[in-house]
Amino acid sequence: MTPNTAPVRLGVQLQPQHATYTQIRDAxxxxxxxxxxxxxxxxxxxxxxxxxxxxxxxxxxxxxxxAEQTERVEFGSLVNCNSYRNADLQADMARTLDHMSAKGGDVGRFIFGTGSGWFQRDYDEYGYEFGTVGSRLDDLAEALPRVKARWAKLNPAPTRDIPIMIGGKGEQKTLRLVAEHADIWHSFVRPDELGHKVDVLKRWGEKVGRDVSGITISNELPRRSLDDAYADALHDAGVRLFTLGISGPHYDDAAVKHWLAWRDRRNEEAGVRAA
Structure with missing residues (x-):
């Protein structure tokens, strides 16, 4: 899994709720x-x-x-809902964002985060079939190879191998999909549960014939406290991408500043630099 020498990175989820678009853009x-x-x-x-x-x-x-207004950061959804858009369309949209975010001849910065979906109101009000947890995961399993196949066909091709982030922790289906397709695995798994999940992921890697040692482990930071001990435990368990969700309308950055300082301290202690 994530090498111990990999730098700690911080992702911030700007939840697009209770805010004007101007407030989101400024954030x-x-x-x-x-x-x-x-x-x-x-x-x-x-x-x-x-x-x-x-x-x-x-x-x-x-x-x-x-993609247009930023210059440096990677970006994406945490996470895309596979149910809402045709798989080939998702691939084309991702490729387009990849090119839009490539500045000055550099490669793009888009991360294709995806999952099977869960929020029934979205489905009901927008006319999508909700199905079951299992059927939605089966749909995701069918979509991911189509996404990658479409990337191979598009002209122009993506500027890089677009990183795939898969969210979830289910051991029978989700972690198999992570083993098959993901560059980043995101979950809300607690530190004391993470070792078991990583072992399951490794077993799936053996079954599908893929070395999963390079998959980046991503996890959520505490939402209501600045709990360094919890984050340290996640780090010790192998997490290297830490995400923090903040909501509108004001997108308070006090917690962001705290976790940036923690990130820098951990990287300095390890003698590594954030990518």
Whole structure:
């Protein structure tokens, strides 16, 4: 899994709820100026907390603006819902964002985060079939090879091998998909559970014939406290991409600054630099 020598990176999920687009745009620029490594939104159609009918914006359209307005940070959704868009269309959209974010001849900065979906209101109000947890995971399993096959056909091709992030922790289906396809595995798994999940992932890697040692482990930072001990435990368990979710309307960056300082301290102690 993530090599111990890999740098700690910080991703901030700017939840696109309860804020004007101007507030979201300003927050993206502020995150880049502060030095975060990745900025993300989420792929929903309604708020997940607070007023359920509050202000909210669509994910992929927003990412096109982020591709243009940022210069350094990687970006994407944490995570895309596979159910909402045709797999080949997702691939083309991702490739386009990859090119939009390549500045001055550099490669693109888009991360294709994806998952099977779970928020039933999105499905019901937008006319998608909700199905079951199993059927949605089966749909994701069918979509991922199509995404990669479409990337191989597109002209122009992506500027780089677009990193695939898969979210979830299910041992029978999700971790198999991670072993087969992911560059980054994201979950909410606690430090004391992470070793077991990593062992399951390694076993899936053996079964599907892929070395999973290079997969980056991503996890959530505490949402309501600045708990360095918890983050240290995640780090000791192999996490190297730490994500922090913050909501509108103000996108308070106090916690972001705390975790940036923690990131820099951990990297300095290890003698590595953030990518």
């Amino acid at each position: 993206v620029l502020r995150m880049e100026d502060l030095g975060v490594d990745v900025v993300m939104n989420w792929d929903h159609f309604f708020p997940l907390s607070g007023d359920p009918d509050g202000l909210h914006f669509e994910a992929w359209t927003m990412l096109g603006a982020w």
